[in-house]
Amino acid sequence: MDAPHPVMTLDEAECRELLAQEELGRLVTRVGDVLDIFPVNYVVDGGDILFRTAEGSKLFELTVNDAVLFEVDQHTDTDAWSVVVRGHAHRLDTSAEVAAADELKLTPWIPTLKYNYVRITPTSISGRAFRRGSEPDRYGVLAY
Numbered sequence: 001m002d003a004p005h006p007v008m009t010l011d012e013a014e015c016r017e018l019l020a021q022e023e024l025g026r027l028v029t030r031v032g033d034v035l036d037i038f039p040v041n042y043v044v045d046g047g048d049i050l051f052r053t054a055e056g057s058k059l060f061e062l063t064v065n066d067a068v069l070f071e072v073d074q075h076t077d078t079d080a081w082s083v084v085v086r087g088h089a090h091r092l093d094t095s096a097e098v099a100a101a102d103e104l105k106l107t108p109w110i111p112t113l114k115y116n117y118v119r120i121t122p123t124s125i126s127g128r129a130f131r132r133g134s135e136p137d138r139y140g141v142l143a144y
Contacts, residue, residue, distance in 0.1 A: 010127035015083045018127065019072055020044045024109075027051070027089075027120075028069035029061040036061060041109045042070075045101075048121050049085065052106055052114035059116055062089045070120055075132070083127035085120065092117040 010018070019025075027038045038058050040051040049070055053059050062068070066088045073082040092098050101117040108114050 006131045008129045010129055012125050015125045015127040018081055018083050022072050022074060025070050025072040031061050031064045043104050043106045045104060048119050050101055050104060050106060050117055050119050052108060053116050053118060054112060054114045059091065062118060066090055068120060078132055080130040080132055081127060083125065085122045086124045087120045087122040089118050089120045092119060
């Protein structure tokens with residue numbers, strides 16, 4: 001019996017399920033030729049991703065260019081996976097939006113005040129799962 005392929009493509013439903021199980025991801029922003037990456041704790045709300053942030057470079061960059069990448073991954077000794085969300089981010093502006101976000105109990109991991117909620121609305125979600133193991137023989141030398 002053949003072992004499963006070590007790299008498997010995840011469908012969107014599998015990706016969304018994995019996103020909902022985790023709390024820490026990486027936000028990638030781009031302003032001009034400059035890319036930045038920020039770790040953020042998050043929650044999934046419906047099909048969107050929400051995180052909180054203070055005033056600063058992250059929030060500023062999202063107002064300059066709302067196109068973002070968001071990546072979450074996880075691994076064990078035997079398996080790993082990675083999910084990438086492409087989408088658009090916007091700060092929640094209305095009191096109704098903020099009140100609804102407050103109900104999600106999203107709290108900062110570090111003791112700082114973060115008054116701004118940001119919602120990422122995905123345009124695409126992709127992911128892969130990996131079976132971990134030893135590297136195959138690189139040079140193809142067969143024993144006699």
